[in-house]
Amino acid sequence: MRRVLPVAGLVLALLWLVVPLAPVLVWAGAERWSYPDLLPGAWGVTGWRDAAAAGLPFALLRSLALGLAVAAVATPLGVMTGRVLGWRLTGRPRLVVAALLVPLVLPPFAVAMGLDVVLIRVGLPELVSVVLLLSVVAIPYTAYTSATAFARTSPELEAQARALGATPRQARLRVVLPAVRGSILVAALLAFLVGWSDYVVTLLVGGGQLVTAPVLLGAAASGSGNDAAVAAMALATLVPPVALVTVAALRVRSSGRTAADRLPESVPPEERMR
Amino acid sequence: MSTLEVRGLWHRYADADTPALRGASVAVADGEMVSVVGPSGSGKSTLLRVAAGLLRSTSGQVLVDGRDVADQPTERRDLTVMFQHPLLFEHLDVAGNIAFAPRLAGSGRREARRCAQRYLRLVHLEGLDSRDVASLSGGQQQRVALARALAAERGALLLDEPFSSLDRELRASMHDLLAEVRAALAPTILMVTHDLDEAALAESTVVLVDGSVHQHAPMAEVYQRPATVAVARLLGGFTEVAGTVRDGAHHSAWGRLPVAAEAAGDGAAVLLVRREALRIEPADGGTTGTGLEAHVVRRRPTGTRVVLSLMGSDDSRMEVELPIGEDVGPGTRVRVLPPDGRSSLWAVRGVTSGGNAQGISSGSHDSPYVARTPLKETRS
Numbered sequence: 124m125r126r127v128l129p130v131a132g133l134v135l136a137l138l139w140l141v142v143p144l145a146p147v148l149v150w151a152g153a154e155r156w157s158y159p160d161l162l163p164g165a166w167g168v169t170g171w172r173d174a175a176a177a178g179l180p181f182a183l184l185r186s187l188a189l190g191l192a193v194a195a196v197a198t199p200l201g202v203m204t205g206r207v208l209g210w211r212l213t214g215r216p217r218l219v220v221a222a223l224l225v226p227l228v229l230p231p232f233a234v235a236m237g238l239d240v241v242l243i244r245v246g247l248p249e250l251v252s253v254v255l256l257l258s259v260v261a262i263p264y265t266a267y268t269s270a271t272a273f274a275r276t277s278p279e280l281e282a283q284a285r286a287l288g289a290t291p292r293q294a295r296l297r298v299v300l301p302a303v304r305g306s307i308l309v310a311a312l313l314a315f316l317v318g319w320s321d322y323v324v325t326l327l328v329g330g331g332q333l334v335t336a337p338v339l340l341g342a343a344a345s346g347s348g349n350d351a352a353v354a355a356m357a358l359a360t361l362v363p364p365v366a367l368v369t370v371a372a373l374r375v376r377s378s379g380r381t382a383a384d385r386l387p388e389s390v391p392p393e394e395r396m397r
Numbered sequence: 398m399s400t401l402e403v404r405g406l407w408h409r410y411a412d413a414d415t416p417a418l419r420g421a422s423v424a425v426a427d428g429e430m431v432s433v434v435g436p437s438g439s440g441k442s443t444l445l446r447v448a449a450g451l452l453r454s455t456s457g458q459v460l461v462d463g464r465d466v467a468d469q470p471t472e473r474r475d476l477t478v479m480f481q482h483p484l485l486f487e488h489l490d491v492a493g494n495i496a497f498a499p500r501l502a503g504s505g506r507r508e509a510r511r512c513a514q515r516y517l518r519l520v521h522l523e524g525l526d527s528r529d530v531a532s533l534s535g536g537q538q539q540r541v542a543l544a545r546a547l548a549a550e551r552g553a554l555l556l557d558e559p560f561s562s563l564d565r566e567l568r569a570s571m572h573d574l575l576a577e578v579r580a581a582l583a584p585t586i587l588m589v590t591h592d593l594d595e596a597a598l599a600e601s602t603v604v605l606v607d608g609s610v611h612q613h614a615p616m617a618e619v620y621q622r623p624a625t626v627a628v629a630r631l632l633g634g635f636t637e638v639a640g641t642v643r644d645g646a647h648h649s650a651w652g653r654l655p656v657a658a659e660a661a662g663d664g665a666a667v668l669l670v671r672r673e674a675l676r677i678e679p680a681d682g683g684t685t686g687t688g689l690e691a692h693v694v695r696r697r698p699t700g701t702r703v704v705l706s707l708m709g710s711d712d713s714r715m716e717v718e719l720p721i722g723e724d725v726g727p728g729t730r731v732r733v734l735p736p737d738g739r740s741s742l743w744a745v746r747g748v749t750s751g752g753n754a755q756g757i758s759s760g761s762h763d764s765p766y767v768a769r770t771p772l773k774e775t776r777s
Contacts, residue, residue: 277482277484279480279482279484280484280486282451282471282478282480283478283480283484284486284497285450285451285470285471285472286449286451286471286472286476286477286478286546286549286555287472287477287497287498287501287545287546287549288472288477288498288501288502288549288551289472289501290470290472291470293501297497298486301486301488302486302487302488304488
C-alpha cells in the first residue's frame, strides 16, 4: 500500500499533464477532424503552414529574445538577493521576503497595470517596460532558488578564497558562483520561462506591438477558428521550454548521482602516513 | 617566512554587550609556531579573524614583518588561513585547488600545477592531483587544504582549529604531518585550538580568557605555573586553596606551605596544586601539621588511575589523582597532603570561595582573579 499510493499519484499527475495535450498533438497533424470522429479524417501539415504564415517563426524568436532578456536581468538580481537571504547578510530578512512576494501575491493584471503606469510616466520604451515588468515577476523565483543554494554553501568559501589572495570580485567569480552554478542555471531557466510564456504583461504593456508566441497563440485561439494552426502554435510554444526543463532536470539528476558516487571512502590506504 | 604580531587588538561584535577582544597582543617569531587556547567564547577565533582581516578590529595593530597591515584587505596581508573545515573548491580538482593561489598570483596553468605537485608530495598525496576533491576522505581533504595554504607561499599561516573535525587517529597523523611541514618549510604559524595536546605542538601557547591574554609561555610552563586561576581552570586538574601569602609561604586551612619565589607576593592568594601532586593517607594516621582532613565523595577511574573527588573539613572541594594501582572507596575519611618540595607549589594573587577547579564563567571580565604579572606577555 505504501508503494501503490505514490505510484498511483504519479500516474494521475502525468495523466493530468498529458491528457489535455493529446488533442493538441493530434490536431497539429490533422488536415480535417470532424465531430464525432475519434480520429482525424485526413492527416497533413496544413496547420503548420498556416501557423508559419501567421508569423509563428518570428513570434518564437521574439519569445526567445524576451525570455533571454528577462533571464539576463532577473538572474543576477536574484542571485544577489539570494546571497543576502541565504547567507543572512541582512538584519531584516522578512522585509526582503515580503518585497519579493508582492508580485506573486498580487494579481498579475493589477501589478502589470500599476507598474505600466509608472514606467510610461518615466518614459521607457514599451519593450524595455515589458522586460522590466517580467523581471519583477521572475526575481522571486531566481532569488529563492539562489537563496536555497547559498544556504547550502558555506560563506567561509569566500573568506577562504580571500585568504588565498583573491580580491572580493575574484572570490565571487572564481569560487562562490561556480559553487552555486547549478542553482543559478535553474534560476535562469525559471526566469527564461517567465519571459517565454508570458501573455498578460506582454499584451497589456506591449500594446499589441510585441507579438510573441503566446500572444500569437492567444489571438489565433480566440478568433481564427483554425484549430490545426492553433494546435501547431501551441505545440511550437510548448516544446522549447519542455526541452529546456528536461535537459536541466537531467543535468541536475546526473550531478546528484555523481555527488553520491563521490561519497568519501571510510579511511583509504592513502590516508596513512608514509 | 615573516614575523607576525598583533598588538592591543580590541574588537566588539555589533550585537554584543562586551568586547570579544580586549587589547590582546601576541607575537610570533619568524618560523615559529604559537598556539592560542581558551574557553569557548574567549575570542580565539576572533583574534585569528582580525589578524587575517576577515574582521575589522576596533583598535590595535597587525604587523607582518613589522609592517602594519591592519588597514589592508585580507588578500594584501601576506598571510593565509586554514579553517576547521577544508573548504575545498569543488569545481576544481585536487591540483586545481592547490594551484588556486599561484594562479591568482599570475602563474601559468602548467607552472601552477607543477607547483601543486610539489606541495602534494609534501602532504603525501602524490598521484591524486586529478582527483575530484569530493571523492577524498576527510583527512585527505584537510591535507589538500594544508597544501593549498602552503602553496599560497605567504609570510604567515593562520590555522583555525584545523584538525578538530578529524578523529583522534587522523588528528595524530596530521600532527605528524605538521611537524614534517615545519621541518621542511619553517612556516610562521599562529594556530587556534581547543585541544591542549595540540597546543603543546607549538613552541609557546597563548591563553586567552574573555578576550584578554592571561599567559603566553611554553605549554609545560603554563601547566606548571598558570598565571591566573582562570588559566588553571582551563587546564583542569588543579585544586584551588584560598589563603594568604606572607613571608614566602601560603597560609590556609592546609597550614603553612612555602611557595615558589616567583609566585604571588604578600596578600590574598590562591594556591594551585596539581591533583596528581596531592597525596592521601588515612585520617587516623596521626599526621599533624600540613594537609586537610577530607572524605571521599566520588571516585572516577581514568584509564590506569583513579581520580578522587573529596570534600574537605572546611567544606572546600578538591581532587586527588591516585598513583597506579591505588584506590579508595567513597565515604572514606582521609588526610590530603600537599606535595613535598618547594618547587611544586604555586600561588597566584586573588581570592576564591574554595573548591576544585571548575569551569570559567564566560562573559564575565570582572574576575577577582588576576595574574601576578600584568595581563600581558609573560614569555620566558
